[in-house]
Amino acid sequence: MLSIKNLFQEILDNDESFRLFCSIAAGGEMQGGWENGRIAALAPESQRALVPKIVRHGADEDKHGRIFHALLKKRGLRPAEVPHETDYTMLLEKHGIGVAHEQLRRDEPLSELDIVTYLAHSRVTEQRACEQMKTLHKHFADHPDLGRAVKMISNDEDNHLAYCHEELLRLARAGHGRTIQRILRECALAEIRVYRDVSLAVMARMGRILGWPRARAAMLAAGIHGVYAYERLVGWRRMVRLELPERRDALGGPAVPAPEYA
Numbered sequence: 001m002l003s004i005k006n007l008f009q010e011i012l013d014n015d016e017s018f019r020l021f022c023s024i025a026a027g028g029e030m031q032g033g034w035e036n037g038r039i040a041a042l043a044p045e046s047q048r049a050l051v052p053k054i055v056r057h058g059a060d061e062d063k064h065g066r067i068f069h070a071l072l073k074k075r076g077l078r079p080a081e082v083p084h085e086t087d088y089t090m091l092l093e094k095h096g097i098g099v100a101h102e103q104l105r106r107d108e109p110l111s112e113l114d115i116v117t118y119l120a121h122s123r124v125t126e127q128r129a130c131e132q133m134k135t136l137h138k139h140f141a142d143h144p145d146l147g148r149a150v151k152m153i154s155n156d157e158d159n160h161l162a163y164c165h166e167e168l169l170r171l172a173r174a175g176h177g178r179t180i181q182r183i184l185r186e187c188a189l190a191e192i193r194v195y196r197d198v199s200l201a202v203m204a205r206m207g208r209i210l211g212w213p214r215a216r217a218a219m220l221a222a223g224i225h226g227v228y229a230y231e232r233l234v235g236w237r238r239m240v241r242l243e244l245p246e247r248r249d250a251l252g253g254p255a256v257p258a259p260e261y262a
Contacts, residue, residue: 005139007220010210012146015077017209023080024087024202026068031089033062038104039118047115052252053163057122059255060156067149067258074145085201091194097121097187116168116176120183123164124191124239129157152256162245169242181240188239189232196228 011017036058040051072079084090093101098121099114110118133154140146172180200221207217227235 011206014210017206019077019080022068022072024082026065027082028089029061030065033058042110044109044112046112056251056255057160063258064153086198088198095190097190116171116179117183119164119168120180121187123168124187126157126161126164127239130161133157159250162247162250165242165245184240188236192228192231192236196224199224
């Protein structure tokens, strides 16, 4: 029977598909760490109070990248090269979502609008990350290798999403409300397209590694297109709502260190 749990279990049980899965995840997390580090370094004077939280956000992302690399090392695997078409973070940047990497590489202060853009982009992508990690946590919290990792990362992603809600609401009260809603909508509609394309590319790669029959590959592709159709119609709206989070000041403390893997 084809289910999310069975699909992920098959990917985790095969060294080559597990290698690709962890490499893609690690690459995205490390890229997020770099982006947050540069944004913290370039934050404008009006938003300097936010810098410790941006730094904490980046530290968490770096930690997640190290966790996925540690999982590879524990199985005696080396990181794989991440295919361009599966690089979610870089494809979002290519589509103009978030603060441009070219801008982050310059030593010029960001504007308050750049901080609004960063937080809106993060609010959308952290929604996706939270949902993905909740799925993994639901099915693999007791997994001997993956369990501790998904518990920690899932908790961190919940913190990141709460932080984005709280800070965007603060900026909305400061007069950026219409701008925030415009950027959130643009980010959400672009993200669901990129997520569809990356999902199709990842599943195609996994199918070749695992030798899936055409019927199964076609069924998975149809499912991905179905999710996109739903998200394009109404699902994107969940990514643009702003609510006062239950977790207040979620990134107000130091980052929790990564677990040790023997």
